[in-house]
Amino acid sequence: MSDQELTQIAHTVDAIVTRAAATDLREGGERQVDHTALKLLTEAGLRRVAVTEAAGGSDGELPHLAVVLKRLGYHAVNIALLEDHLAAELLAPHTAVAPEDMLTVSSRSDLIVAQVDGHAVVSGSCWHVPWSRTASLVVAPAKSDAGQVLVALPTAEAAITPHHNVAGEPRDHLTFNAVAPVAEVNDSGSVMKLRSRVLLYRALTMLGAGERALDLTITHVTDRTQFGSPLSRRQVVQHYIAEMFGALTAARAACDAAVSALAGGTGPTTLATSLATRIEADRMASVVARLSHQLHGAIGFTQEHPLHLSTTRLTAWRQDDLSETACALELSRLVPDLGGPWDTLTARRLQM
Secondary structure, eight states: OOHHHHHHHHHHHHHHHHHHTOOOOEETTEEOOOHHHHHHHHHTTOTTTTSOGGGTSOOOOHHHHHHHHHHHHHHTOOOOHHHHHHHHHHHGGGSSSOOSSOEEEOSOBOEEEEEETTEEEEEEEEEEEETGGGOSEEEEEEEETTEEEEEEEEGGGSEEEOOBOTTSOBEEEEEEEEEOOSEEEOOHHHHHHHHHHHHHHHHHHHHHHHHHHHHHHHHHHHHOEETTEEGGGSHHHHHHHHHHHHHHHHHHHHHHHHHHHHTTOOSHHHHHHHHHHHHHHHHHHHHHHHHHHHHHGGGGGSTTSTHHHHHHHHHHHTTSSSOHHHHHHHHHHHGGGGTOHHHHHHTOOOOO
């Protein structure tokens, strides 16, 4: 794939968002799915761009999906494309065609698979499930006699406790009681893939939101004048902009490296890469949200100003899947098994 191809995908997503006239849709304090943008993305072949064509996708590659996720994060579009795409990815190798309905995933669950009268049933809970009320299935890890497996469960069979994050996005709790799974994937690699990719995909959307917050901040300090000159002339303002840019550059480099690594397969090394990338994205989110609001002043907190669409998501997404601290603890447990910190960082084995 070429840079020109990736640029064209980015322009296509931008054009779709403009055409859909995507707005901040809310009902009862929660954001609602932008069905127009979803329809246009589906028609353009970008909804499941990296899912195999045989399973109903566009047979693209991970870098194509990365561009789509970053641009959707940039525009703060209310679409559960991250979750839908990942669920379809996980089911594709094990089903003829992934369901056309919206899907979601959960990396936080205590599901248990049991055998009743010779049939598998699943009981337990999934927490903080994104957009579950607009999805027909949720794909989540579960414990079985065979070890860790993935199960696809119908959300219609769940007892749903509605919740939402600080950005107003649905993050429900789902409870299942002896529900027959639509699909069961007895493959430990698929569980690893779920954990690795959900962290990377969230980091990519955070990167897009951070880039939008920086662009809005640069525009604000350039246009806003104080004491006869733009705010951008102040040294402290320039320092804050540079700090935001540095954090975004580090997060972008981490995301690019992780996309390359995960495109080659799945395993403990790729999970470590995703964890490190998510840590960098979380740190970027903290810096960008704090400094962008500091430079905007009170206007940045208003519903009328678009900054909050990015910063509330940055704040909320830091708590999705795994927090920065949880990622760091998980990474510290993985590194010794990968050869130690030096070998892990340099990707070389020391010759003894």
